[in-house]
Amino acid sequence: MAEILAASKPSDWRALDPENTLYLELATGRVVIELAPRFAPQHVANIKTLVREGFFDGLAIDRVQDNFVAQWGDADNKKPLGTAERTLPAEFIVAAKDVTYARLPDPDTYASDTGFSGGLPVARDPKIGRAWLVHCYGMVGVGRGDDVESGNGSELYAVIGQAPRQLDRNAALVGRVVQGMDLLASLPRGGSPLGFYKDPQQRMPIKSMRVAADVPGPQRTQLEVMNTDSHSFAELVESRRNRREPWYKVPADRIDVCNVPIPVRPMSKSAQ
Amino acid sequence: MAEILAASKPSDWRALDPENTLYLELATGRVVIELAPRFAPQHVANIKTLVREGFFDGLAIDRVQDNFVAQWGDADNKKPLGTAERTLPAEFIVAAKDVTYARLPDPDTYASDTGFSGGLPVARDPKIGRAWLVHCYGMVGVGRGDDVESGNGSELYAVIGQAPRQLDRNAALVGRVVQGMDLLASLPRGGSPLGFYKDPQQRMPIKSMRVAADVPGPQRTQLEVMNTDSHSFAELVESRRNRREPWYKVPADRIDVCNVPIPVRPMSKSAQ
Numbered sequence: 001m002a003e004i005l006a007a008s009k010p011s012d013w014r015a016l017d018p019e020n021t022l023y024l025e026l027a028t029g030r031v032v033i034e035l036a037p038r039f040a041p042q043h044v045a046n047i048k049t050l051v052r053e054g055f056f057d058g059l060a061i062d063r064v065q066d067n068f069v070a071q072w073g074d075a076d077n078k079k080p081l082g083t084a085e086r087t088l089p090a091e092f093i094v095a096a097k098d099v100t101y102a103r104l105p106d107p108d109t110y111a112s113d114t115g116f117s118g119g120l121p122v123a124r125d126p127k128i129g130r131a132w133l134v135h136c137y138g139m140v141g142v143g144r145g146d147d148v149e150s151g152n153g154s155e156l157y158a159v160i161g162q163a164p165r166q167l168d169r170n171a172a173l174v175g176r177v178v179q180g181m182d183l184l185a186s187l188p189r190g191g192s193p194l195g196f197y198k199d200p201q202q203r204m205p206i207k208s209m210r211v212a213a214d215v216p217g218p219q220r221t222q223l224e225v226m227n228t229d230s231h232s233f234a235e236l237v238e239s240r241r242n243r244r245e246p247w248y249k250v251p252a253d254r255i256d257v258c259n260v261p262i263p264v265r266p267m268s269k270s271a272q
Numbered sequence: 273m274a275e276i277l278a279a280s281k282p283s284d285w286r287a288l289d290p291e292n293t294l295y296l297e298l299a300t301g302r303v304v305i306e307l308a309p310r311f312a313p314q315h316v317a318n319i320k321t322l323v324r325e326g327f328f329d330g331l332a333i334d335r336v337q338d339n340f341v342a343q344w345g346d347a348d349n350k351k352p353l354g355t356a357e358r359t360l361p362a363e364f365i366v367a368a369k370d371v372t373y374a375r376l377p378d379p380d381t382y383a384s385d386t387g388f389s390g391g392l393p394v395a396r397d398p399k400i401g402r403a404w405l406v407h408c409y410g411m412v413g414v415g416r417g418d419d420v421e422s423g424n425g426s427e428l429y430a431v432i433g434q435a436p437r438q439l440d441r442n443a444a445l446v447g448r449v450v451q452g453m454d455l456l457a458s459l460p461r462g463g464s465p466l467g468f469y470k471d472p473q474q475r476m477p478i479k480s481m482r483v484a485a486d487v488p489g490p491q492r493t494q495l496e497v498m499n500t501d502s503h504s505f506a507e508l509v510e511s512r513r514n515r516r517e518p519w520y521k522v523p524a525d526r527i528d529v530c531n532v533p534i535p536v537r538p539m540s541k542s543a544q
Contacts, residue, residue, distance in 0.1 A: 066454040067409050092522075106381050109528045137339050137434045146518045161457075162409045162434055162530050166515055169522040182338040182461040185433075189454040243438055246418045250364075250441040256381045258434050 001239055005263060008232040013224040014119075015267055016178070020044070021212035022051060023221070024072070024180075026061075026204055031158075031180035032212075032221050033140055036120055038099060039133050040091035040172045043142055046084050047153035047174060051209045053082040055154065060203035061187060065195025067161030070184040071143060072206060073154050075196065081154060090148040091172045096124050096131040102229050104237065106254040110165045114257035116228035120176055121257045123168060133173035136163050136258035138181050142172040160185040163258040178223060178264045222267040236263070273511055277535060280504040285496040286391075287539055288450070292316070293484035294323060295493070296344070296452075298333075298476055303430075303452035304484075304493050305412055308392055310371060311405050312363035312444045315414055318356050319425035319446060323481045325354040327426065332475035333459060337467025339433030342456040343415060344478060345426050347468065353426060362420040363444045368396050368403040374501050376509065378526040382437045386529035388500035392448055393529045395440060405445035408435045408530035410453050414444040432457040435530040450495060450536045494539040508535070 016034055024031040037044040050056065056073065063071035101122060103115040111123035114134065121134040133139065140158050144151030151172055158177055177184070187204055190197040197203050212220050226233050237260055242251035288306055296303040309316040322328065327346075334347035373394060375387040383395035386406065393406040405411065412430050416423030423444055430449055449456070459476055462469040469475050484492050498505050509532055514523035 064458075066457060107379050109378050109380060110524055110526050148521055162528075165526075165528065165531065166512070166520070166524045168524070170520055185338060186336075186458050186460050188458050240438070248438070248442055249420055252382055252438045252440070254382050254437075256434075256437065259437065 001236060001261070004232055004236050004239060005265070008226070008230070012227055012230040012232040013265075014227055015222070015224045016212070018213035018220065019211065022047075022175070023210045023212060023215065024056075025207040025209065026183055027207065028183050029180060030221060031183055032178050032223065033175045034119070034178050034225065035175040036118070036133065036173065038118060039094055039120070040142075040174045042085075042088050043091055043151070043153055043172045043174050046088060047142075047156070048211055049084040050081065050153055051211055052214065053084070055079060055082060055084070056206050056209035058206065060200075060205045061184070062200075062203045063157075063194060063196045064160070064187045064189050066189045068159075068164060068195065069157040070160050070187055071155060071157040073143070073156055075155075079154075081152065084152060084154070086152055087149045088152055088172075092148075092169050093130045093132045096126065096129045099131050100229055101131065102233070104255065104257055104260075106241070106256070108257065110168060116233070116257075116260070116262070119225045119228050119262055121260070121262075123257070132169050134163065134257055135159055135165055135167045135173065137161070138177040139173050140175045140177060141167070142174055144171060158184050176262075178225060179221060223264050224267045226263040228262065236261075273508060273533070276504055276508050276511060277537070280498070280502070284499055284502040284504040285537075286499055287494070287496045288484070290485035290492065291483065294319075294447070295482045295484060295487065296328075297479040297481065298455055299479065300455050301452060302493060303455055304450050304495065305447045306391070306450050306497065307447040308390070308405065308445065310390060311366055311392070312414075312446045314357075314360050315363055315423070315425055315444045315446050318360060319414075319428070320483055321356040322353065322425055323483055324486065325356070327351060327354060327356070328478050328481035330478065332472075332477045333456070334462075334472075334475050335429075335466060335468045336432070336459045336461050338461045340431075340436060340467065341429040342432050342459055343427060343429040345415070345428055347427070351426075353424065356424060356426070358424055359421045360424055360444075364420075364441050365402045365404045368398065368401045371403050372501055373403065374505070376527065376529055376532075378513070378528070380529065382440060388505070388529075388532070388534070391497045391500050391534055393532070395529070404441050406435065406529055407431055407437055407439045407445065409433070410449040411445050412447045412449060413439070414446055416443060430456050448534075450497060451493060495536055496539045498535040500534065508533075
């Protein structure tokens with residue numbers, strides 16, 4: 001993998017778009033989230049409205065369920081939503097024709113096929129022409145109640161364990177953590193059912209949540225993501241399907257979409 | 273799931289065998305590991321020798337790699353192994369005919385089929401008559417060098433993220449964490465390559481590691497595990513393949529072997 005990254009060309013990478021990047025600021029550091037407006041445009045827009053109106057500032061990570069999700073927002077449902085929408089259409093699937101798609105060759109338990117689109121893990125059902133984001137480790141979604149339109153982005157979660165694929169097509173995924181997953185995944189687990197903290201004091205406070213475009217340039221985290229439709233990414237996928245390191249004696253010759261790393265690296269100074 | 277657990281019969285459960293249960297004692301609490309002697313008998317025996325000779329006492333969790341493993345033992349390779357073996361046969365696969373097998377109906381990316389045997393996730397290749405334990409969340413394995421016989425149990429790891437199925441058939445899995453996974457999964461990640469801690473001071477010390485049979489009865493953690501060949505477990509699998517809670521609008525009608533919870537509960541006082 002290191003060889004492939006070293007041999008990649010600058011055109012194999014793209015910088016994060018500051019207008020579609022969020023910073024979740026914790027006492028332990030910054031979590032960087034790349035948003036996915038192509039898959040959930042209204043959810044992404046609403047989350048940006050909430051962020052820009054300071055909704056998340058002073059709230060907390062209130063739920064950490066082992067091998068499932070870390071969730072943050074307004075667990076007590078007390079904070080006004082400002083100008084943001086209260087309900088949103090269920091943006092759980094999209095028309096497959098509307099998204100680029102680099103297909104993986106291997107079978108998947110949950111979907112006809114899987115692959116990558118714009119740096120995100122995607123599943124597809126060609127028979128009905130639909131595609132959807134996959135709940136892999138690090139993906140960020142929108143909590144909702146039983147009504148499919150009850151989510152509005154005021155409760156967000158990140159996957160911190162085995163991909164909970166049963167959530168696919170049941171919730172709006174809005175992006176992916178591209179830096180700082182360890183800060184979420186290493187939080188103490190909540191002791192109440194579903195991983196909520198028993199005592200509000202145990203919650204990890206959110207210092208602030210910001211759209212990167214609203215943060216002065218020098219304070220931004222300058223990252224670039226490998227293009228998942230690049231030749232380098234295809235090489236990387238193959239190198240992970242069949243590990244060539246001497247340690248591996250039985251290469252799998254297969255890979256699950258959630259086992260493919262999507263490389264992220266600091267931008268070179270010259271490219272900033 | 274709660275309904276199925278409530279309706280289960282006492283015969284659907286079995287108590288942990290104290291002779292094949294390990295306690296990893298940390299400052300934060302006890303991690304309980306059920307061993308799998310049927311799949312890796314010589315590794316299990318060697319680990320028990322190491323444990324009984326106090327090998328792990330005072331060592332530490334020295335590696336925590338995000339979305340991969342937490343590993344403990346003697347990273348510095350300085351501590352004598354006592355009477356334990358230095359090398360062991362590669363117990364990575366077994367004859368399928370030697371293990372019971374409750375098959376899952378759904379396709380798997382990595383294996384011909386998957387299921388459960390004695391409370392453990394298993395994959396199988398009926399064509400060659402082989403079966404092996406699967407690297408799901410919470411499974412415990414034996415670190416080794418490039419030589420397949422170089423593992424001896426003095427470095428152990430537990431899976432703390434997306435199932436690293438590329439390790440299947442490449443390493444000896446020796447059991448599963450049945451309580452305390454949160455203590456391992458919430459540890460700070462190591463900052464060096466592969467998740468090793470930069471500073472030995474950052475390591476989580478191991479107070480002791482014990483075979484449950486060597487611990488006085490009142491100090492044991494009395495747990496029972498659902499029999500994976502029981503009718504209740506089959507019902508549970510089906511309830512997880514198609515979630516009936518009102519929140520779920522699109523039941524998956526599928527499940528990955530690593531998404532099936534294997535229930536563990538405190539033993540009733542009367543059964544102890």
